[in-house]
Amino acid sequence: MTSTDATEVSNSMRFCIRSYIAFVVAPTASINEWLAELDHWTRNSPGFFVGRPVVLDLSTVKLGQAGIRHLLHQLAERGIHIIGLEGADTSQLDPSLPPLLTGGRPAEKHGTADNAFPANKPIAASSTQDEPTSLLIETRIRSGQTVVFPSGDVTVLGSVASGSEIVAGGSIHVCGTLRGRALAGSKGNGRARIFCRKNEAELLAINGYYRTAEEWGADVRSQPVQSWLEEGVLIVAPLD
Amino acid sequence: MSKVIVVTSGKGGVGKTTSTAALGAALAASGQTVVVVDFDVGLRNLDLVMGAERRVVYDIINVVQGAAKLPQALIRDKRIDTLSLLPASQTRDKDALTEEGVARVIKELRTKFDWVICDSPAGIERGATLAMRFADTAIIVTNPEVSSVRDSDRIIGLLDSKTERAEKGERIEKHILITRYDAARAARGEMLNIEDVLDILSLPLLGIIPESEEVLRASNVGSPITLNDPNSAPARAYCDAARRLKGHDVPMTIPADRRGFLDKLFRRRAA
Numbered sequence: 001m002t003s004t005d006a007t008e009v010s011n012s013m014r015f016c017i018r019s020y021i022a023f024v025v026a027p028t029a030s031i032n033e034w035l036a037e038l039d040h041w042t043r044n045s046p047g048f049f050v051g052r053p054v055v056l057d058l059s060t061v062k063l064g065q066a067g068i069r070h071l072l073h074q075l076a077e078r079g080i081h082i083i084g085l086e087g088a089d090t091s092q093l094d095p096s097l098p099p100l101l102t103g104g105r106p107a108e109k110h111g112t113a114d115n116a117f118p119a120n121k122p123i124a125a126s127s128t129q130d131e132p133t134s135l136l137i138e139t140r141i142r143s144g145q146t147v148v149f150p151s152g153d154v155t156v157l158g159s160v161a162s163g164s165e166i167v168a169g170g171s172i173h174v175c176g177t178l179r180g181r182a183l184a185g186s187k188g189n190g191r192a193r194i195f196c197r198k199n200e201a202e203l204l205a206i207n208g209y210y211r212t213a214e215e216w217g218a219d220v221r222s223q224p225v226q227s228w229l230e231e232g233v234l235i236v237a238p239l240d
Numbered sequence: 241m242s243k244v245i246v247v248t249s250g251k252g253g254v255g256k257t258t259s260t261a262a263l264g265a266a267l268a269a270s271g272q273t274v275v276v277v278d279f280d281v282g283l284r285n286l287d288l289v290m291g292a293e294r295r296v297v298y299d300i301i302n303v304v305q306g307a308a309k310l311p312q313a314l315i316r317d318k319r320i321d322t323l324s325l326l327p328a329s330q331t332r333d334k335d336a337l338t339e340e341g342v343a344r345v346i347k348e349l350r351t352k353f354d355w356v357i358c359d360s361p362a363g364i365e366r367g368a369t370l371a372m373r374f375a376d377t378a379i380i381v382t383n384p385e386v387s388s389v390r391d392s393d394r395i396i397g398l399l400d401s402k403t404e405r406a407e408k409g410e411r412i413e414k415h416i417l418i419t420r421y422d423a424a425r426a427a428r429g430e431m432l433n434i435e436d437v438l439d440i441l442s443l444p445l446l447g448i449i450p451e452s453e454e455v456l457r458a459s460n461v462g463s464p465i466t467l468n469d470p471n472s473a474p475a476r477a478y479c480d481a482a483r484r485l486k487g488h489d490v491p492m493t494i495p496a497d498r499r500g501f502l503d504k505l506f507r508r509r510a511a
Contacts, residue, residue: 140442142397143390144364161393161440162386179440 059087291462
């Protein structure tokens with residue numbers, strides 16, 4: 001009884017989206033030969049795959065459900081646990097097999113597990129290589145345009161139109177009117193902030209916590225405002 | 241020096257075709273040669289507004305695909321002989337347009353006319369992007385209401401990225417033409433006012449066309465408003481806009497609110 005009450009009270013639930021780097025193993029036509037080759041290689045680096053997410057790419061081999069199960073079993077015996085399949089025939093899959101993944105992109109060359117999660121590092125750490133961590137946009141942003149800058153702050157000198165979007169790993173500064181959406185701290189930076197000269201925004205978000213225009217008062221509309229995160233609550237306050 | 245203009249908006253029903261016809265007729269009436277080109281393949285309307293619907297034999301698709309020569313498809317206006325129409329096809333769709341074909345047609349039109357005015361279809365898909373593709377100048381038709389203004393903003397972004405000029409790193413000249421402006425409603429705050437529209441779009445203003453029954457009447461008799469009723473307020477506003485296109489400095493007049501003035505008068509008496 002009490003538990004049903006609880007679910008009724010909390011009428012919203014927050015889901016997060018995160019991306020991770022995974023290894024992809026792609027077996028070649030003769031599975032047994034490929035497994036032997038894998039054994040030979042892992043002998044030199046035992047435990048290489050232990051505790052790491054691995055995706056099985058089946059696009060170069062044609063396997064039935066039994067074949068896929070056999071391969072998964074063989075890999076599991078070698079300590080390689082498959083979290084998802086890629087390039088598999090959907091008709092061969094059932095809920096007991098790992099899920100089919102799509103939309104994967106190749107990671108950068110240096111993306112080994114040790115430095116594969118730059119999101120977990122503070123922004124300052126990536127600036128050690130003298131790379132600029134801010135993006136200056138001297139024009140206005142038109143409706144339908146998206147600016148994505150995961151590695152730092154975005155400053156826009158013009159206005160940001162309704163129906164446009166800025167996604168920044170760091171903070172967002174808009175010197176004109178902000179009429180679109182601003183999503184700061186997109187890679188898990190809760191200290192990012194959003195500043196604008198005039199707030200007509202559709203949505204503000206920091207580190208995945210968001211508020212829409214409906215959810216803030218008239219006192220911060222059409223005003224210079226800043227927005228920050230305080231214990232998981234997005235604050236929008238006048239700048240002056 | 242020939243100039244290619246695209247009349248575009250994003251949103252439908254804001255007055256692109258009416259404005260194309262009115263500006264084309266106004267420019268042609270000043271003695272320059274003008275062709276108005278209907279890019280709304282499948283939903284053509286410019287032939288009706290120009291009163292040429294019963295004279296269409298070949299259309300832009302025939303010319304793009306090489307089935308007809310350009311002079312065969314051009315329809316000369318009966319009222320002004322410097323004005324021509326290149327109609328769209330009603331039986332095909334926008335996929336029948338190819339970029340190479342459109343490039344060839346526009347190039348050939350440039351050699352024949354002082355002004356090539358392309359009437360873009362609504363939307364941001366193939367038809368609209370091909371209509372703007374080879375333009376030197378864009379006229380963005382906007383109604384003073386939020387959805388039209390936001391769609392115009394979207395189109396401006398495309399003009400700055402998808403046109404041939406933009407891709408070559410050159411600037412495409414852009415103007416805002418505000419149509420269906422109702423001074424009384426703007427005064428009551430039921431419409432965006434001119435400053436709001438220009439603040440959002442931040443482009444120079446080509447003209448303000450007042451909302452008027454005369455525009456609808458002209459469309460229905462198949463005559464551009466600038467020919468059908470040249471002394472009406474919208475016709476005069478279009479003529480001013482045409483002169484601004486030619487580079488003349490014409491002072492901008494915001495259509496007056498006569499009823500608003502009377503309202504004020506009565507309010508004062510009541511008080």
